[in-house]
Amino acid sequence: LKRIITxxxxxxxxxxYAGAIKGVILGINPKVKIVDISHQIPAQNILAGAFCLYxxxxxxxNGTIHVAVVDPGVGSKRKAILIQTERHYLIGPDNxxxxxxxxxxxxxxxxxxxxxxxxxxKISPTFHGRDIFAPVAAYLSLxxxxxxxxxxxxxxxxxxxxxxxxxxAKIIGxxxxxxxxxxxxxxVTAQDLGPVKKMSVSIKAHTLTKLSRxxxxxxxxxxLAYIGSADFLELGLREGSACLKLKARIGDKVxx
Amino acid sequence: LKRIITxxxxxxxxxxYAGAIKGVILGINPKVKIVDISHQIPAQNILAGAFCLYxxxxxxxNGTIHVAVVDPGVGSKRKAILIQTERHYLIGPDNxxxxxxxxxxxxxxxxxxxxxxxxxxKISPTFHGRDIFAPVAAYLSLxxxxxxxxxxxxxxxxxxxxxxxxxxAKIIGxxxxxxxxxxxxxxVTAQDLGPVKKMSVSIKAHTLTKLSRxxxxxxxxxxLAYIGSADFLELGLREGSACLKLKARIGDKVxx
Amino acid sequence: LKRIITxxxxxxxxxxYAGAIKGVILGINPKVKIVDISHQIPAQNILAGAFCLYxxxxxxxNGTIHVAVVDPGVGSKRKAILIQTERHYLIGPDNxxxxxxxxxxxxxxxxxxxxxxxxxxKISPTFHGRDIFAPVAAYLSLxxxxxxxxxxxxxxxxxxxxxxxxxxAKIIGxxxxxxxxxxxxxxVTAQDLGPVKKMSVSIKAHTLTKLSRxxxxxxxxxxLAYIGSADFLELGLREGSACLKLKARIGDKVxx
Numbered sequence: 001l002k003r004i005i006t007x008x009x010x011x012x013x014x015x016x017y018a019g020a021i022k023g024v025i026l027g028i029n030p031k032v033k034i035v036d037i038s039h040q041i042p043a044q045n046i047l048a049g050a051f052c053l054y055x056x057x058x059x060x061x062n063g064t065i066h067v068a069v070v071d072p073g074v075g076s077k078r079k080a081i082l083i084q085t086e087r088h089y090l091i092g093p094d095n096x097x098x099x100x101x102x103x104x105x106x107x108x109x110x111x112x113x114x115x116x117x118x119x120x121x122k123i124s125p126t127f128h129g130r131d132i133f134a135p136v137a138a139y140l141s142l143x144x145x146x147x148x149x150x151x152x153x154x155x156x157x158x159x160x161x162x163x164x165x166x167x168x169a170k171i172i173g174x175x176x177x178x179x180x181x182x183x184x185x186x187x188v189t190a191q192d193l194g195p196v197k198k199m200s201v202s203i204k205a206h207t208l209t210k211l212s213r214x215x216x217x218x219x220x221x222x223x224l225a226y227i228g229s230a231d232f233l234e235l236g237l238r239e240g241s242a243c244l245k246l247k248a249r250i251g252d253k254v255x256x
Numbered sequence: 257l258k259r260i261i262t263x264x265x266x267x268x269x270x271x272x273y274a275g276a277i278k279g280v281i282l283g284i285n286p287k288v289k290i291v292d293i294s295h296q297i298p299a300q301n302i303l304a305g306a307f308c309l310y311x312x313x314x315x316x317x318n319g320t321i322h323v324a325v326v327d328p329g330v331g332s333k334r335k336a337i338l339i340q341t342e343r344h345y346l347i348g349p350d351n352x353x354x355x356x357x358x359x360x361x362x363x364x365x366x367x368x369x370x371x372x373x374x375x376x377x378k379i380s381p382t383f384h385g386r387d388i389f390a391p392v393a394a395y396l397s398l399x400x401x402x403x404x405x406x407x408x409x410x411x412x413x414x415x416x417x418x419x420x421x422x423x424x425a426k427i428i429g430x431x432x433x434x435x436x437x438x439x440x441x442x443x444v445t446a447q448d449l450g451p452v453k454k455m456s457v458s459i460k461a462h463t464l465t466k467l468s469r470x471x472x473x474x475x476x477x478x479x480l481a482y483i484g485s486a487d488f489l490e491l492g493l494r495e496g497s498a499c500l501k502l503k504a505r506i507g508d509k510v511x512x
Numbered sequence: 513l514k515r516i517i518t519x520x521x522x523x524x525x526x527x528x529y530a531g532a533i534k535g536v537i538l539g540i541n542p543k544v545k546i547v548d549i550s551h552q553i554p555a556q557n558i559l560a561g562a563f564c565l566y567x568x569x570x571x572x573x574n575g576t577i578h579v580a581v582v583d584p585g586v587g588s589k590r591k592a593i594l595i596q597t598e599r600h601y602l603i604g605p606d607n608x609x610x611x612x613x614x615x616x617x618x619x620x621x622x623x624x625x626x627x628x629x630x631x632x633x634k635i636s637p638t639f640h641g642r643d644i645f646a647p648v649a650a651y652l653s654l655x656x657x658x659x660x661x662x663x664x665x666x667x668x669x670x671x672x673x674x675x676x677x678x679x680x681a682k683i684i685g686x687x688x689x690x691x692x693x694x695x696x697x698x699x700v701t702a703q704d705l706g707p708v709k710k711m712s713v714s715i716k717a718h719t720l721t722k723l724s725r726x727x728x729x730x731x732x733x734x735x736l737a738y739i740g741s742a743d744f745l746e747l748g749l750r751e752g753s754a755c756l757k758l759k760a761r762i763g764d765k766v767x768x
Contacts, residue, residue, distance in 0.1 A: 004282060006275070012552065012692040014560065016567030019518070019549035023571025026516060026547070030573050034547070035282070035290070037275035040268065043693060044751075048270065055272030059279025059386075061286050072751055075728045124741070126727055130571075180268040181299060215382055216331045229380070239300075239328055260538060262531070291538070291546070293531035296524065304526065311528030315535025315642075317542050436524040437555060471638055472588070485636070495556075495584055 003141035004033045004060060008052055008068040009129065010041040017127070021067070021134040024120050028138035035060075044072040046097050050159055051177050051185070054100035054230050060088065066101075067137045068092040069129040080113040080132050081153060084146050091133050091140075099159025100230065107156070114150035161187050171256040173233070175203075175248055182241025186254045188233040193256070201225040202255040203235060204246050215239075259397040260289045260316060264308055264324040265385065266297040273383070277323070277390040280376050284394035291316075300328040302353050306415055307433050307441070310356035310486055316344065322357075323393045324348040325385040336369040336388050337409060340402050347389050347396075355415025356486065363412070370406035417443050427512040429489070431459075431504055438497025442510045444489040449512070457481040458511040459491060460502050471495075515653035516545045516572060520564055520580040521641065522553040529639070533579070533646040536632050540650035547572075556584040558609050562671055563689050563697070566612035566742050572600065578613075579649045580604040581641040592625040592644050593665060596658050603645050603652075611671025612742065619668070626662035673699050683768040685745070687715075687760055694753025698766045700745040705768070713737040714767040715747060716758050727751075 005025060011017040018039045025034060037056050041049045049070035057066045064087075071078075071093045079094040085105040090098045091113075113136055116123075120135040136149055164187055165172040173188035184203070193199070193211075201208045212224040215238045223242060228234035233254070235242045242248065261281060267273040274295045281290060293312050297305045305326035313322045320343075327334075327349045335350040341361040346354045347369075369392055372379075376391040392405055420443055421428040429444035440459070449455070449467075457464045468480040471494045479498060484490035489510070491498045498504065517537060523529040530551045537546060549568050553561045561582035569578045576599075583590075583605045591606040597617040602610045603625075625648055628635075632647040648661055676699055677684040685700035696715070705711070705723075713720045724736040727750045735754060740746035745766070747754045754760065 004286065006278075008272075008275075013548070013550035014552040014554070014564060015691045016520075016549060016564035016569075017692070019520075019547075019564065019568030020571055022518075022547050022549070023568055026576075027571055027573045030516065030545075033286075035275075035278050036269070036292070036548070037272060037278070038269035040270045042270070043753075052270060052272035052275065056275030056279055057272075059276055059283055061283045064282075075726065127741075179271045180273070214331060229383075241299075260542065262534075264528075264531075289542075291531075291534050292525070292548070293528060293534070294525035296526045298526070308526060308528035308531065312531030312535055313528075315532055315539055317539045320538075435527045436529070485639075497555075 003063060003065055004035055005065045005067060005137050005141055006035045006037045006057065006060060007039070008037040008041065008049060008066070009039045010043045010045065010049065010070045011039050011129070013039050017129065020130045021069075024130055024134040025138040028135055029141050032138065032141045041070050044070060046070050046072070046095055047159065047161070047176060049097045050100040051230065053098065054104070057088070057101050058104045062087045065089045065091065065137050065140055067133050068097050069133055070097055071095070071128065074126060074128050078157070079153065080128060081156070082111040082113055082136060082140070082146055082149055083107055083156070084109040084111070089140060089146070091137050093128070094157050096157050096159030109146060110153045110156055111146050112150045112153040115148060118144065118149055164188055164192055166192065173254045173256070175250050175252045175254065178243050178248065178250060182237065182243035183228070184235040184242050184246070184248050185228060185230065186233045186235070188254065188256060190227050190231050190233075193233065199256055201233070201235070203248070203252060206246065260291055260320045261393050261397055262291045262293045262313065262316060262320060262322045263295070264293040264297065264305060264322070265295050266299045266301065266305065266326045267295050267385070269295050273385065276386045277325075280386055280390040281394040284391055285397050288394065288397045297326050300326060302326050302328070302351055303415065303417070303432060305353045306356040307486065309354065310360070313344070313357050314360045318343045321345045321347065321393050321396055323389050324353045325389055326353055327351070327384065330382060330384050334413075335409065336384060337412070338367040338369055338392060338396070338402055338405055339363055339412070340365040340367070345396060345402070347393050349384070350413050352413050352415030365402060366409045366412055367402050368406045368409040371404060374400065374405055420444055420448055422448065429510045429512070431506050431508045431510065434499050434504065434506060438493065438499035439484070440491040440498050440502070440504050440508075441484060441486065442489045442491070444510065444512060446483045446487050446489075449489065455512055457489070457491070459504070459508060462502065515575060515577055516547055517577045517579060517649050517653055518547045518549050518569065518572060519551070520549040520553065520561060520578070521551050522555045522557065522561065522582045523551050523641070525551050529641065532642045533581075536642055536646040537650040540647060541653050544650065544653045553582050556582060558582050558584070558607055559671065559673070559688060561609045562612040563742065565610065566616070569600070569613050570616040574599045577601045577603065577649050577652055579645050580609050581645055582609055583607070583640060586638060586640050590669070591665065592640060593668070594623040594625060594648060594652070594658055594661055595619055595668070596621040596623070601652060601658070603649050605640070606669050608669050608671030621658060622665045622668055623658050624662045624665040627660060630656065630661055676700055676704055678704065685766045685768070687762050687764045687766065690755050690760065690762060694749065694755035695740070696747040696754050696758070696760050696764075697740060697742065698745045698747070700766065700768060702739050702743050702745075705745065711768055713745070713747070715760070715764060718758065
């Protein structure tokens with residue numbers, strides 16, 4: 001049984017916390033393949049972690065174990081969970097971080113991680129990544145059954161996105177994520193827009209009068225609005241950064 | 257056939273785009289060894305990507321597959337290519353990113369990537385890293401022959417470096433790269449200098465009157481000029497950053 | 513013999529120096545498992561590298577080879593060493609970078625790396641990571657005996673931490689490390705404090721009147737003082753950054 005374990009955290013690498021997780025995993029299963037998805041999620045930003053997983057995790061082969069640790073609630077009462085989906089295993093805090101990813105995959109079972117036998121040393125109050133999530137992932141990769149880590153759990157915390165305001169004439173949403181290339185992701189989904197033919201999208205002082213399908217449909221340096229790969233309305237700039245051009249920030253309003 | 261695939265991109269890691277490439281590769285060949293060279297190439301900076309590859313890629317064992325995605329022209333008419341060299345396979349956009357690396361290795365064959373059979377899903381207009389380069393690398397690692405990915409291609413886009421100005425009395429070049437330690441790399445090569453015995457190098461208000469061979473030849477905190485590992489004239493500072501000391505930027509003039 | 517080699521450096525990834533180390537290692541032993549601990553140690557900061565290793569390296573399985581390259585003295589007379597401990601092998605410059613890690617493990621033997629046979633090419637005066645430490649790690653992973661790399665060495669450079677000032681009434685220490693979450697690590701150890709019952713900790717304009725055991729013992733947004741995992745007195749902020757709140761820097765005084 002030679003499994004893949006992926007890691008998505010907000011640890012950075014310079015303090016050795018990400019290295020600690022790798023050490024614990026390899027200490028239990030030295031043959032598992034560890035794949036870094038990211039250790040650069042902005043600190044304690046669950047939504048950014050959810051986007052990162054949404055863009056990457058579903059592409060891994062069946063049986064992959066995804067560990068995600070963006071965990072502002074560590075030490076509080078938030079549960080530690082293992083989600084078995086139709087294709088993968090997801091391990092992390094129950095705080096919505098898998099919320100977007102689960103739009104692409106189906107939950108089969110949720111286990112609350114409680115069995116101390118499969119934890120690492122005495123559990124520190126601040127570092128469940130090392131003490132709970134890493135060893136559970138490693139034992140799972142060795143063939144331990146999900147049920148052995150704890151009782152089945154009902155319910156799963158939802159990822160809470162800011163709500164849009166919708167009236168007959170318009171939709172008001174906001175920017176909820178900005179990617180590495182400066183593309184602006186809003187909280188307005190394709191479904192929210194519905195099958196409208198004509199629309200305009202306004203952000204700050206700019207108004208776009210149509211929805212584009214590809215960057216190639218506008219000229220270099222021009223703004224465009226499009227439905228991104230995560231099914232949200234996005235704003236981009238051909239061969240440049242919409243974020244820099246608009247001096248945009250998370251929370252900026254988008255009016256449609 | 258257990259191959260190594262290296263990755264060099266400007267994606268950063270936080271959006272999951274680098275993770276997506278890894279997922280696609282492992283989805284096709286779960287046994288391949290993926291090695292991160294960098295995901296921190298400055299966005300759309302082909303020359304910086306070329307330096308990174310030049311410093312690292314040739315050191316990998318024969319048969320290694322290097323994937324490089326710094327791709328400002330994605331969606332335009334730039335070709336997607338696979339270069340078979342005497343020792344390695346290079347996969348990426350045809351935009352010169354392999355230009356410096358190819359000074360150390362010899363091109364045997366260039367294939368234009370056209371065979372949809374070895375692509376991933378429907379090709380998105382913006383993410384050829386995931387949809388073309390990653391799956392081609394993965395199928396190649398499984399033993400698919402280069403010819404099966406498309407027709408042979410003649411020609412290869414050159415890496416265009418800024419030109420030096422050369423007269424009898426002097427050479428005027430510029431800084432084209434600044435490394436992590438603040439060393440300044442110019443576009444003046446050892447060949448440009450020729451077998452001169454006496455020379456002086458000026459940058460900003462500073463003039464150096466000789467070419468050093470090692471950092472140990474100057475005192476701590478002193479500037480030096482030397483021929484770097486990429487065969488360009490460089491400026492460094494012993495146990496410090498020439499970049500900070502000179503407040504240097506890419507494009508600054510160097511007069512010799 | 514399938515070994516793990518970990519890497520901890522201050523190279524960043526964008527120049528390809530970290531990639532060069534991986535290439536050299538895999539060129540010698542293509543089957544070894546390379547694990548990145550960090551390439552983001554602040555440039556030439558030996559103490560930060562020591563903390564990173566302290567938090568992560570001891571967790572890896574027996575027989576792991578840890579390579580650490582934060583090497584401001586490269587090219588000077590500092591030795592290049594291989595330390596065999598009871599559980600691991602440590603390879604890097606003899607500058608104290610393994611100083612904290614060695615509190616958790618016991619030195620069995622120190623070898624000075626001198627045997628050119630196991631080096632890479634001609635040794636560059638500036639890049640021992642690629643030319644000495646990487647190939648030695650790779651040959652070691654193939655089963656070459658420690659003694660074959662050079663003579664046994666007596667002594668090991670200590671990690672020099674700033675000293676505390678201690679009087680009957682108080683201890684004056686300073687902040688020596690700030691982690692990714694903004695926790696402030698001081699140079700005051702649990703031993704320095706001794707078995708005191710009552711104490712107060714002052715930093716800048718703030719005074720804390722007790723030592724906490726966990727973050728949960730204070731309210732959100734409140735400062736706390738505690739003994740961290742590295743056995744130093746630390747200052748943190750529940751669900752936030754003590755560093756930002758206090759505008760703290762390395763070198764700030766802590767009075768107890």
